[in-house]
Amino acid sequence: MEELKHECGVAMIRLLKPLEYYEKKYGTWAYGFNKLYLMMEKQHNRGQEGAGFATVKLNTEPGNEYMFREKAEGKDAITEIFSRVKQDMVGELYMGHLRYSTTGKSGLTYVHPFLRRNNWKAKNLCICGNFNMTNIDHVFQKITAQGQCPRIYSDSYIMLEWMGHRLDREVERNFVEAQRQGLEGRDITDYIDQHVEMSNVLQTTMPDFDGGYVVCGLTGSGEMFAMRDPWGIRPAFYYRDDEVVALASERPVLQTTFDISSDAVCELKAGQALLVKQNGKVDVRQIIPQRGDKACSFERIYFSRGNDEDIYKERLLLGEQLTGSILKAIDKDVHHTVFSFIPNTAEVAYYGMLRGFKQYINQRKIERISNLGHIPTPEELEDILKDYVRSEKAAWKDIKLRTFITEGNSRNDLASHVYDVTYGILEPQRDNLVIIDDSIVRGTTLKESIIKILARLQPKKIVIVSSAPQIRYPDYYGIDMARLEEFCAFRACIQLLKDRHMESLIDTVYRKCKDELQKNDGSMECAVKELYRPFTVEELNVKMVEMLCPADVETPIELVFQSIEGLHKACPNHHGDWYFTGDYPTPGGTRLCLKAFVNYIENVYNQETK
Structure with a gap:
């Protein structure tokens, strides 16, 4: 997005x-x-x-x-x-x-x-x-x-x-x-x-x-x-x-x-x-x-073109592996679910997701036929075989709109129209909409455009799927993700700590980061990781939805992320996962992450809490 x-x-x-x-x-x-x-x-x-x-x-x-x-x-x-x-x-x-x-x-x-x-x-x-x-x-x-x-x-x-x-x-x-x-x-x-x-x-x-x-x-x-x-x-x-x-x-x-x-x-x-x-x-x-x-796994998920033979297979598997989590999110109601993707880089993961659900549907057909206990009639077969995965192109990305009006509200309104939808592809209030993207980073486009646009279709539920795990930490090796406060997962973590009156942990991590920065590069540890330990992935997902969902959208929203284990299974030869785990391959990466949190506390957090 x-x-x-x-x-x-x-x-x-x-x-x-x-x-x-x-x-x-x-x-x-x-x-x-x-x-x-x-x-x-x-x-x-x-x-x-x-x-x-x-x-x-x-x-x-x-x-x-x-x-x-x-x-x-x-x-x-x-x-x-x-x-x-x-x-x-x-x-x-x-x-x-x-x-x-x-x-x-x-x-x-x-x-x-x-x-x-x-x-x-x-x-x-x-x-x-x-x-x-x-x-x-x-x-x-x-x-x-x-x-x-x-x-x-x-x-x-x-x-x-x-x-x-x-x-x-x-x-x-x-x-x-x-x-x-x-x-x-x-x-x-x-x-x-x-x-x-x-x-x-x-x-x-x-x-x-x-x-x-x-x-x-x-x-x-x-x-x-x-x-x-x-x-x-x-x-x-x-x-x-x-x-x-x-x-x-x-x-x-x-x-x-x-x-x-x-x-x-x-x-x-x-x-x-x-x-x-x-x-x-x-x-x-x-x-x-x-x-x-520590070959960069983001190359496989997003940056490199998907026409590489191995990358194509890996992106298919990244999508396919999410079948179980998506089934849980839609309460296994595949019949009343439309599947789609955010153009354009998530397209291959989308095909993988469809492949996973086709396998699920076929297995369900086999079980239904086996459970009949008799040779099925043509009518019974027709009823079983008509079950299929409903795939549609729900979202369209338009050309970049020129925000020639400078007032905040007008600019935000224009920004919300970067994407458009295909009308009439689902039954309002009855069908779920599952839409996959390669990653969710800042959440800005979700909040300002995607969720509002998709909600116009009036689905029963919107499930937004990321073929990558939650991005929690900055990158310092060539991607423009250098500040912690940019990430919606990090903002959700900080908000959860505040909601649960755990601000002391923020203080503790700040002091640990300062202490770690006094050490030699080779012995530093990424103390920022401690912020996430009190929470499950699901708890962070719920808080992200709460923070990203526009106030005027009533449609239930759920986020589904790839697991770290799923990432490693799909991309077995690319172990660079520091933006997800905080395990930086070089001392310089750890040092800059520690500095990023210290800067956040001293420049941003203290202003927010005043």
């Missing part, structure tokens, strides 16, 4: 043959650009605030440009940057990026890729990534203590400067070695360009960062690299053959772009880097030992 912004999408291509090969075989000088464009468009879901690309041309003579970059803002940024492509920008290395901001910082300055220029080819560095670092203050202090002075305080620029500094040292190491071998002039330059080891640069920079990341980069001398965080939080997939090496944030992007099977695509493992040298040699190297197995 509520759009979550996610940082970001990446695409890389290294052409392994001479440029003339692609023009002759594929009939176009723009083969590399065409593939990059397709890879970026197929990941448009991952970023609509900005886009950029960079290319590197090998074997250029001094006085000629060899490194190109284009950036643009807005939802049409991909089209805009590729409209600027010229034939003299064609190279062997390509890198693209799609941006969603999770920090609130906007403007072309913050659009990837970032470029660090130098007159030595090998010292030119261009990076982009799908990342959010939780300890940027620590890295900032470290590099400024060495005398560096970054122009901008952001994880992207600080990473660029820190990595650029180490790249300078790597170039200088090779310069000394070239001189030791008796080389002079351009021969030294050629030696450096051929012997730069990006693995050395990564090994001396990336261990300093705490966060979820896939960092990609190109150098002016023709090195290409992509590295995944040692916890495996953010995703990366790659493909190679004798013509290209390519990397993307999602597997189907590579399958579609290069017309290959899923078996041909490899996943970059936690702590690994894909390295392609200037000469085209490809290597996958373990830069940092794997520190955990």
Whole structure:
């Protein structure tokens, strides 16, 4: 229902043959650009605030440009940057990026890729990534203590400067070695360009960062690299053959772009880097030992496109597993229940939910026939077989309405019409309406639009189903969910504590958070989890309904959430569940969650209780 912004999408291509090969075989000088464009468009879901690309041309003579970059803002940024492509920008290395901001910082300055220029080819560095670092203050202090002075305080620029500094040292190491071998002039330059080891640069920079990341980069001398965080939080997939090496944030992007099977695509493992040298040699190297197995489960539930073979199956199962909980909510009255979904990302989970109920209906038909005790008459069979799952498209999402009227009431009224319903799909006051979404985060759209719109159909009961568990904790690894008070589950928890005169627990947790923040990062515990322990999931659901249901809606409402166990069963290889459990994979995530609660008490809660 509520759009979550996610940082970001990446695409890389290294052409392994001479440029003339692609023009002759594929009939176009723009083969590399065409593939990059397709890879970026197929990941448009991952970023609509900005886009950029960079290319590197090998074997250029001094006085000629060899490194190109284009950036643009807005939802049409991909089209805009590729409209600027010229034939003299064609190279062997390509890198693209799609941006969603999770920090609130906007403007072309913050659009990837970032470029660090130098007159030595090998010292030119261009990076982009799908990342959010939780300890940027620590890295900032470290590099400024060495005398560096970054122009901008952001994880992207600080990473660029820190990595650029180490790249300078790597170039200088090779310069000394070239001189030791008796080389002079351009021969030294050629030696450096051929012997730069990006693995050395990564090994001396990336261990300093705490966060979820896939960092990609190109150098002016023709090195290409992509590295995944040692916890495996953010995703990366790659493909190679004798013509290209390519990397993307999602597997189907590579399958579609290069017309290959899923078996041909490899996943970059936690702590690994894909390295392609200037000469085209490809290597996958373990830069940092794997520190955990915490691949982001929200990628499977929501962010990645559902056309991935495994993700599609997982989302089906997420919906199917909710059959029992939904049956309880509708008192097993399937005959008088209409099933639907919130467009568009919940559609696959909806099919899974329908599959679960079809199995339930078929089993019930078998039992009815078995219990007859005789061969059924045609009339009896017809009565049994006509039972079916009633599925309809109940909700429609309209284009974004422009709130040109600024008065609060008028704006709220317009906001309530973002969704519309299909009239006449159920019998008023007699049929239940079950509607599934992929997640319920803030609850704003539920309160301002969804519930009011659905209530117009006058169902007997509305059951709103989430294929994800309750979101209780902030994310600090690339999703725009950083403040506790944003989550309707957290607000419901605080309200329940107040209702039951348990404010002392809020006080206790606040003091524990302050104490935990005094510890070393490695020993901190997420004390915020203690707030939820007095309550069951059902108690929080009831309070959320009470808080989110508009005063003028009389239709009974019930919430049904996926269980943590159900999530792990459906997505067995993606154990990153910190937004549901508070079990952060890195010390930086725990520290920021503790800070978020301290900030909530000091800035919000104290104001509310005055």
